[in-house]
Amino acid sequence: MSTATQPRPSDVERAFVRIAEGQVHLRRLPAAAAGHVPVLLLHASPASSWSLQDLMLALRAAGCLGEIVAPDTLGNGDSVPPTPDEPDIGYFAGTMDRLCDALGFDKVHAYGTHTGARIGCELAAAFPQRVARLVLDGITEYQDKLREAVIANYAPVVEPDEYGRHLIWAFNFCRDQALFFPHFMKDAEHRLAVPMPPAAVLHKVTLDVLKTLDTYPKPYLAAFRYRAFERLPLVTAPTLLLRPETELALLNASVATALELLADGRDAVTAGTAAAKAAVIAPFLQDHAS
Numbered sequence: 682m683s684t685a686t687q688p689r690p691s692d693v694e695r696a697f698v699r700i701a702e703g704q705v706h707l708r709r710l711p712a713a714a715a716g717h718v719p720v721l722l723l724h725a726s727p728a729s730s731w732s733l734q735d736l737m738l739a740l741r742a743a744g745c746l747g748e749i750v751a752p753d754t755l756g757n758g759d760s761v762p763p764t765p766d767e768p769d770i771g772y773f774a775g776t777m778d779r780l781c782d783a784l785g786f787d788k789v790h791a792y793g794t795h796t797g798a799r800i801g802c803e804l805a806a807a808f809p810q811r812v813a814r815l816v817l818d819g820i821t822e823y824q825d826k827l828r829e830a831v832i833a834n835y836a837p838v839v840e841p842d843e844y845g846r847h848l849i850w851a852f853n854f855c856r857d858q859a860l861f862f863p864h865f866m867k868d869a870e871h872r873l874a875v876p877m878p879p880a881a882v883l884h885k886v887t888l889d890v891l892k893t894l895d896t897y898p899k900p901y902l903a904a905f906r907y908r909a910f911e912r913l914p915l916v917t918a919p920t921l922l923l924r925p926e927t928e929l930a931l932l933n934a935s936v937a938t939a940l941e942l943l944a945d946g947r948d949a950v951t952a953g954t955a956a957a958k959a960a961v962i963a964p965f966l967q968d969h970a971s
Contacts, residue, residue, distance in 0.1 A: 688741040693734055698752075700779045703761030706730070707752040707780075710737050717747030718813050720966065721777065721789040723797030724751065725819070726901045727836070727855075727890050729758025736792075739959035745966060752780060754796065756896035758889060763899055770907040773900060774803035778811055790966045794818040796904040803907070806915035815916060816962050818923040821935035822910040827863075831905045834865045836898035847894065855886045862929055875927050913942040920946045921965045927953030 688710065697704040708730045712719075720740060722733045730751035737749045753760040755768075755776055765772060777800060781789055791812050793801030798820040805812040823831065839847050857864035859878055861871045878886075890897055920943050924933045940946045949961040 688738045690734065690738065692741075693737060697759075698780060698783050700776060700783055702755060702764050702776065705752050705755065705761070705776070705780055705783075706759035707750055708734060708737065709751070710741055710749040712746065712748040713741065714746040717745070718966075719748040719750060719784075719786050719789050720745055721781070721786075721791045721801075722749065722751040723777070723791065723793035723800050724754065724757070725795035725797055726754075726904060727757065727893070727897045728886050729753045729889050731758075731885060731889075733794075735955035736958060739955040740963055742956075743959040743963035745959075745963050750784065752777070754800065754900050756899045757893055759892075762893075762896040768899055768903055770799045770803045770903045771807060773800045773903060774807055777804050778808045781811060788813045790814045790816070792816040792818065792962065793820075795820075796900050799904045799907045799909060802909055802912055802916060805918045805920070806912045809915075809917050812918045814966055814968075815918045815920040816923065816965065817920060817939070818925070818958070819928055819932045820909050820922075820939065821932050822908055823905060828905055830866075831863050832902055835863055835905065836901035838898060839894060841894065848891065851890045851894075852883065852887045855883050855890060859883075862931070873929070910938065910942060913939055914944070917944055919965075921962065922946060922948040923958060923961070924948055924950045925953040925958065926950070 692710060694709050696709060697706055722736060724730055724732050730753050733751040737751060740749055754773060755761060755763040763772060788811060791801040791804055798817045801815055802817060802820060805815045839850055841847050860873060861867050862873055863871065922936045922939055924936050936948050940948060951957045951961050
């Protein structure tokens with residue numbers, strides 16, 4: 682049983698770390714004990730590392746005693762924009778590999794959700810020496826027709842408007858994602874059967890979109906273009922695939938395919954809360970001999 686003390690939100694520190702592109706913003710929980718592999722958490726689009734703070738605290742409470750770090754993906758949150766005009770997931774994985782160097786991390790356990798899952802997958806595929814264990818929370822490879830539709834419509838470039846109409850757009854963009862997938866296909870077939878997030882959460886995500894209005898589409902489009910099923914066979918790290926009860930059916934249905942492609946994969950059904958996810962992630966990571 683874990684002897685970790687109950688962490689508090691005030692324990693989460695914020696910092697900037699410089700890589701070639703500029704400063705990467707991150708949230709971190711310092712290590713509670715020496716000798717543990719750090720955990721790198723990669724967030725979903727279009728949010729930032731604040732969206733993983735509850736998971737950071739839950740992982741510490743569940744017994745993950747090493748340093749826990751959640752960076753803002755380049756182009757999201759308070760990190761610098763990506764350098765290429767059309768960066769791919771390989772580029773974002775490379776920035777995380779270089780961030781690990783800057784932080785002095787030899788190996789990490791990597792967790793990623795949605796866009797972050799694709800970055801984590803590619804980090805493990807392209808830099809196998811970096812990732813000890815991998816957790817993927819929502820990953821698939823979209824069929825061509827859907828991929829083309831989401832690339833064309835999912836993350837539009839929106840300019841600031843003199844009447845503030847971009848402010849209303851940003852809130853409804855975030856709200857519609859809780860109602861439909863894809864959010865621009867507003868019909869019964871694409872209606873999601875999950876509760877609307879609290880207004881405070883929608884507010885926070887909206888602020889993230891507004892903060893990076895000119896760059897937020899770049900990680901999104903890279904994620905939709907990513908050929909996950911082509912890259913999963915290159916992942917050699919033991920991998921845990923989460924199947925949260927609140928996840929998109931399309932993503933959970935992809936777990937079976939992903940397991941067939943992975944060299945060492947397993948899955949876990951869990952509730953959608955941070956505590957429930959941490960309860961299955963922590964034992965999987967602790968099974969690694971540091």
